[in-house]
Amino acid sequence: MRHSLRVNMSDLSVVREELPAKWARYGGRALTSAIVFTEVPPQADPLGPENVLVVAPGLLGGTNTPNGGRLSIGAKSPLTGGIKESNSGGQAANALGRLGIAAVIFTGKPVDPHAYYMLTIEADGSAVLSRVDEWAGAGNYEVADAVKAMRPEGDRYSTITNGPAGEAGLKASGIAVSDMKGYPNRFAGRGGLGAVMGSKGLKAIVVSDKGVATPAHADKEAFSAAVKTFSAALREHPVSGQGLPTYGTNVLTNILNEAGGLPTRNFSEGSFEGAEATSGERQREITLERGGDVSHGCHTGCVIKCSRYWNDKDGNYVTKGPEYETIWAFGADCGVDDLDDIAELDRICGDMGLDTIEMGATIGVYMDSGAIPFGDGKAAIATLNSIFDGSEPGKVLGDGAEATGLAFNVARIPVVKHQALPAYDPRSVQGMGVTYATSTMGADHTAGYTVATNILKVGGDVDPLKPEGQVELSRNLQIATAMLDAFGLCIFVAFPILDIPEAFTAIHEMAQAHTGDTWDVDALLQLGKETLAYEKLFNDAAGMGAKDDRLPEFFKTDALPPHKVVFEVSDADLDSVYDFVPEVAKTLGIS
């Protein structure tokens, strides 16, 4: 049986609890959102003792499910003011899953505001809080090294750590998760959850799973068969089997640029003259020239292996990837075409604990104010560093694109629910506009990745430049994504499952064989809907309404080059995306 750990940061107790039976089919995002909905008063101060921080592997976490090792971290977001599930790769979900831990729930707040704690969960299941005050102000890499020095020789462990940005309560702060080599370079970046972790005085979580076997399956033979089918589909599909392993996520730069959907210079254009220099193809060439790694998994069980390491000109590790979203954010969106500058910006964010999407968008907005020029990578680096040296404009920038835009009188502020838009312009990828506007998470590309069908022609073909069909596409993908997040599956499995029916079937076959419960396609979709219902109701109770499910006005008035398009999906259509929620809420008995 899976269980939870409840860690009370007010009285420093750690209690093992059984998972409530009503949530036996929940994992990952379904569980974090159900817990936040149930335990956090919607009007709570996100940095106060009433908020919780929930860390949860997916329902299949810890098993050999291919690409089943994603981690969900949930709380009320200090950035959006709504519910948040921030999703990360890395090794921690696999470790927690092996230990049978469905969720670690942090509540309360330390009496001493200067106290810093580490929660260590050992392979025997014991868990203790210890003081690590000396780590105050340390970056994620320094903390990773300090943890390594404390662990016994030959240990197998993973870390979840918080950088100075989270300690400072910055709304753009995220939480770092270690990869298979121990680098703290995977990130639950979005929504300011580093600030929630910081508010609880939590600097690190260490999970050891040395010698711990994978969890037992109800039907081992059936599970293995479904895993085989799923794995074969991931390897067979050209996107997950060839494109992603070869070029990584940044294979997208050229195609979004070609489609006129690569937001450039703070969403003022849809194509970037520096796309080729910052493309996945070029990134691969440079990475190989410098002896970097161009294909590995970020967690045990990954068969796609889209991760990579970026080295400096002397061949020294700098950071992971960088990933497409980061290269876009500090690249095209800031007009910067130098991959070394972008990698340095990524490293600073990774070490200090900042969301690269939010910070790229933030610097893009800051550049739009005229304070520093578009295209100046060195000025971008200095600006990012200013957040931590106490100088202007850093005091504002760490709270994100909206705070920066308001402080510096910028007209174009690309946010929804106070969270910055990612790397697809919603005028030339209109389905993404629906997802950005309506997602319970604020502007979030992963919440319903219509780029697949709009641009990449996976799972059908919906014209990206027209409003027709976008609401249904986004709704279906938002439901499916919530389901994948509940299982702890990497979003990139969506490409094969959209095209290969056996891959989709394999998910409920794995779930059924592992848990012994009955699962089918309808149950998968119901899980996604229930997750979204908890989230939508929480946001409604927190004061969000239809006015918050809108893109900024400039997307509807400023035609985007080169296609000269505006966002055309109507408000009424946006308001229909979550029309399934009342019925689902009724079945759950929540309101």
Next chain:
Amino acid sequence: MIVDVALFASLSGFHTHEGQGHTRQYDLASGTTIADVISLLGLPDQPRIVFVGGIHAEETSELHAGERLAIFPPVAGG
């Protein structure tokens, strides 16, 4: 007629002549279709994503002087 042809990712090496970056100019006969170009270049028989002037295009479409044709293998990320 002169047409710009851009090939990306695993298709990058299929141009008939050397050049910088992903794009080359081709002198094509009037009436040449996208499928004709794919055949001329010897692109592998697999799904493709094709744009003309940044708009998705069918492979049966004819090309016109001054247009830009871009061809990608199946790719995705995020």
